[in-house]
Amino acid sequence: MANLNCKIGDVKLNNPFIVTAGEHGRDGEEILKVAKTGVGAITTKTIVPHPAPDPRPCCVPMDNGFLNCVLAAIMPSEQWFKEEIPLAKKAGLPIIANLASADPNEAAELAVKAVEAGADMIELATYCPHLAENLEAQFPGLKIPPPEMDNPKPFYNTVKAVREVVNVPIIGKVSACHFSNILPWIEAGVKAGLDAVEVTDTIGPVMLIDIETGQPKLGGPRGYGGLSGGALKPIAMRMVFEIAQNYDIPIIASGGIQSAEDAIEYAMAGATYFGVCTVGHLEGQNRYTSLIKDLEDYLENRGITLDEIRGLTLRKVEERKEKGWDCNLEPIPPLVHEDICIGCGKCKDACIYDAITIENGKAVIHKDVCYGCGCCVWTCPTKAIENMYYKDI
Template sequence: MGSAVDLSVSLGTFSLANPVLAASGTFGYGLEFTPFVDLNRIGGFCTKGLSLKPRMGNPAPRVVETAAGMLNSIGLENVGFDRFRDEKLPHLQMYDCRVVCNFFGDTVAEYEEMARALSTLDRVDALEMNISCPNVEEGGVQFSADPKTVEKVVSAARRATDKFLVVKLSPNVTDITVTAKAAEAAGADAVSLVNTYVGMVLDAERAVPYLGNGNGTGGLSGPAIKPIALNMVYQTSQAVSIPVIGLGGIRTAEDAIEYIMAGASAIQVGTANFFDPRATMNILDGLTDWCRDHDIDKIESLRGRAWKQ
């Protein structure tokens, strides 16, 4: 075999130069990482979650380290749609990577309005819905908690956009394949999984939760969640016909390969960006090396390989 390795992947109508994406909430608006990462080389990145209006987020402390991971309660702080459009997006015109706008809302109508607004931006290549948010109209229950609610909110966003629509799923459900099927039925082009797990860290000296958001809980991410997230990708990729994007604890090229073998069409790198700003680049280089070492000339040939064992 020659030295060339084809890392390009196809997610239906959405193509990537390679399967490496940076996950939302860990990569800012892309620009913050340009001292460390060549945005023209990675497949793309997901923006920090965007809402129609700016949000201040939760009070500090917002982040705490845990065994093999971290707990965060940022509170979806972001600059809002207008500032993203006017101040952030123009600076991304010079880069070739895919820009995936992660977005959220407090109501179905807000999701729909946000999807419609983002669809007017030519530089935005795809949308990623975060449905792990509380539905204020339904007493604060997460949109992801009920398949019927998932269908309702995804259908609303689908009506509002022609862009490639990814639905980011919460793992805090009884059966994530049910949620994925609901998103698929409502018109999602792909699903990304998983978002963070609900957890808590206590300050033993004060006997109170460490995080300052009021209820003390936050989202657990990092290597600690990888085995659970990997299983969810494995199960979901066989349960739906739309592409699956895998994330959760990916630090190395081998981690990424595992997700692809479990059925992921692409992967997202999250927490690793915090302790190694060049994580996406290192994983990308590692994928080429791994494929060469294993006589793989096209990385897509690995997708779902674990199903056949």
């Protein structure tokens, strides 16, 4: 059986699957239940100095994604420290206390109390896209200043203040809203003493509308929320990759992990640990157990380890550059494996260059008109069409 044991700092994890902050970390009781799934570690919902209830409705599943407008943990922080974290610790696996405060000293105070209560690691969030307007609606007169998306200094100050008072590993959780300027945030976090980064929180604000009523689907003033799940994956993937390209810091990938293959993809981009949240909300916590098993089987069947594949794509991209393949302008038509092709015609429909016909129940690619776009390769339901780019690489 593939060995998935790993560590964050000195904290040992049985496997790299980490339940990230969400409803499966809402209290000690829930954490005890989720721990039975066998995950490597569990994160609490964000513990804040001034909790507030969630606007309802607060969850909307969509095709390959999920919208939520839940705020932070609803319980007072003192209850977390006196009851919930000590209870959660009975699960016998590492507990990550996710904390947030706009005031670095207050964050440091929360961190000290969380560690005293038994938390094995501290996680500090950067930005929640739907927080401000929902809090302002609940507390008339409250005015939360707009976030400074280009200024990681407050994040630096918070990490630094927490670093000065706790010895356990500190994880910085970056928002997907920093997708266009992630590196300065990582630079700030690393300088302030982060041990790992979690990439990413949700992206937003986003919204969906119920066309029966014309109402925003989420509660709150305008129905704004954060997007997670499969739709977030390519955004988080590029961020993981870019961080791994530039920093030697362990990365927890978080964004649309729903299968062992998703975890493998993130490992190739440079991630060491795999955050799971939406998949457990949609499919139930037992999905965490099967994800671990699926990853073990995947590695076992191929005789590979996570260490071997970690950062593979970083190496491939280097190769592209070295060999001058980083701006290929020539089409290379894909190859149809007739023994696998079922002649369904999905590739033909997806070919915007009219380069595919179905003849005698098989796809035929007309090389003279094929643009080499690749659509048919990824559309084929039976994987009968092979990408011929990089074949000789």
